[in-house]
Amino acid sequence: MEKRRLTAVILAAGHGKRMKSPLPKVLHPVAGIPMIARIINVIKKCGAQEIRVVVGVGKDLIQPLVTQLGTISFEQKEQLGTGHALMAADYETLEGDVLVLSGDHPLVRVSELLNAIEEYKNEGAELAVLSCNMKNPGEFGRIVRQKGQLKAIVEAKDASKETLAIKEVNTGIYIISAKLINKFLPELRASNKQNEIYLTDIVSMAVEAGARTIVVPVSLDTAFGVNDQTQLSKATRRIVQRKVKELLESGVMFINPEMVYIEDSVTVGAGSVIYPGVFLKGKTKIGSYCVLEPNCFIMDSEVEDSVQIKLGSYIDGSKIKTRAAIGPYAHIRPECDIGENAKVGNFVELKKVQFGDNAKASHLTYLGDATIGDETNIGCGTITCNYAVDKKKYKTEIGKNVFVGSDTQFVAPVKIGDNAVIGSGSTITKDVPANALAVARGRQIIKEDYNKG
Ligand code: UD1
Numbered sequence: 001m002e003k004r005r006l007t008a009v010i011l012a013a014g015h016g017k018r019m020k021s022p023l024p025k026v027l028h029p030v031a032g033i034p035m036i037a038r039i040i041n042v043i044k045k046c047g048a049q050e051i052r053v054v055v056g057v058g059k060d061l062i063q064p065l066v067t068q069l070g071t072i073s074f075e076q077k078e079q080l081g082t083g084h085a086l087m088a089a090d091y092e093t094l095e096g097d098v099l100v101l102s103g104d105h106p107l108v109r110v111s112e113l114l115n116a117i118e119e120y121k122n123e124g125a126e127l128a129v130l131s132c133n134m135k136n137p138g139e140f141g142r143i144v145r146q147k148g149q150l151k152a153i154v155e156a157k158d159a160s161k162e163t164l165a166i167k168e169v170n171t172g173i174y175i176i177s178a179k180l181i182n183k184f185l186p187e188l189r190a191s192n193k194q195n196e197i198y199l200t201d202i203v204s205m206a207v208e209a210g211a212r213t214i215v216v217p218v219s220l221d222t223a224f225g226v227n228d229q230t231q232l233s234k235a236t237r238r239i240v241q242r243k244v245k246e247l248l249e250s251g252v253m254f255i256n257p258e259m260v261y262i263e264d265s266v267t268v269g270a271g272s273v274i275y276p277g278v279f280l281k282g283k284t285k286i287g288s289y290c291v292l293e294p295n296c297f298i299m300d301s302e303v304e305d306s307v308q309i310k311l312g313s314y315i316d317g318s319k320i321k322t323r324a325a326i327g328p329y330a331h332i333r334p335e336c337d338i339g340e341n342a343k344v345g346n347f348v349e350l351k352k353v354q355f356g357d358n359a360k361a362s363h364l365t366y367l368g369d370a371t372i373g374d375e376t377n378i379g380c381g382t383i384t385c386n387y388a389v390d391k392k393k394y395k396t397e398i399g400k401n402v403f404v405g406s407d408t409q410f411v412a413p414v415k416i417g418d419n420a421v422i423g424s425g426s427t428i429t430k431d432v433p434a435n436a437l438a439v440a441r442g443r444q445i446i447k448e449d450y451n452k453g
């Protein structure tokens, strides 16, 4: 059998006024990923040959993102309703079947879309409406049936009291044959309370014309639409809950699973322990047997096995190798690579640092644009002066097994050889050879009986 073409059309031109936000609704992040990107990612797994996105309000911000994600955007100049939005997607050029969705349903499940597409095909339908039963159907359009058969979709704002009592609602997701769209879309009219051209009216038209129509029930997740900030926060919470459940089932331990934020892109190995208040974001990978103490924030970072991240540490765009210990209150900025069994202690800030195996910076230190060799000890209060008056950054290279006394400043660019010793309180401006002692501080002078009191 010839494979029919499947095109997905996402309607995303609306105002999203109820968000009360300057950002277009579909760009609001749900667990770190813009709503519209989540939907596009889901649709990509449904076998659509083409994805069209209808944009309008905030198009200058939305278009670059959706284009980058490989979709084609169409502009709906005036927001005259969902039917009008589909018209804007060059509907005359549609062929085969069309999956229509809204840009504000970020929890849509791939398996349910695939199942609906399958059922639509098996039933030889021309229109499938994805529905859901809700205790509180609120603003959703109601599925009106006659003798059990689909008859129409009626918007809550246009519904009678009896219709409003219906618990079966329209998710706003449909599969419609391009033929049916081309036949009925031009006939849609704005004859309702909102004065909008409703896409939902295509249902009664199709039924009256005797087209084969079906209703496919889906989960509350797929039906979940975001129209305000409360719903946005619920959608994020839902993604995090799904992720935490998956991690609990795979052997990750949580002291309080309700009190963490973990994005679905993150991985955590079995046997790791996560304390309350931990944030794990983006491309973060956490190994096995790690301990993440309260209030750690880790984004786009790789943490190998058996690492301890102590209370209140912030790690961004870095790699922490096995058995290292970080914090409490450490700040690891992008492009750091912390060696095996290394120790980065409290109030230590690192940026673009290669930090060797077994190296230590236990307290109150800033290292930037630096390499620190294996086994080297950085004393308390050490600073690399990497930013010069010419507004350029310079490197500090410290070899292996170096002993850096407390309160040392390295004025970059500067190189310190292996096994060197730096006297406490030094301001190092020149290279130090291997095995040497460098002291660069004022000598102590004693004036007896100076304070006559
Ligand atoms: C719509 C459905 C309703 C369904 C609900 C599910 C209609 C008439 N109603 O209502 O039956 O229960 O979705 O969430 O279709 N949009 C445009 N251009 C427009 C208007 C809307 O692109 O001119 C887009 C919006 O950006 C949004 C989607 O279409 O992504 C749905 O629009 P919205 O106004 O949120 O419709 P609902 O009132 O939620």
Ligand code: CA
Pocket: 102, 104, 225, 226, 227
């Ligand atoms: Ca909506």
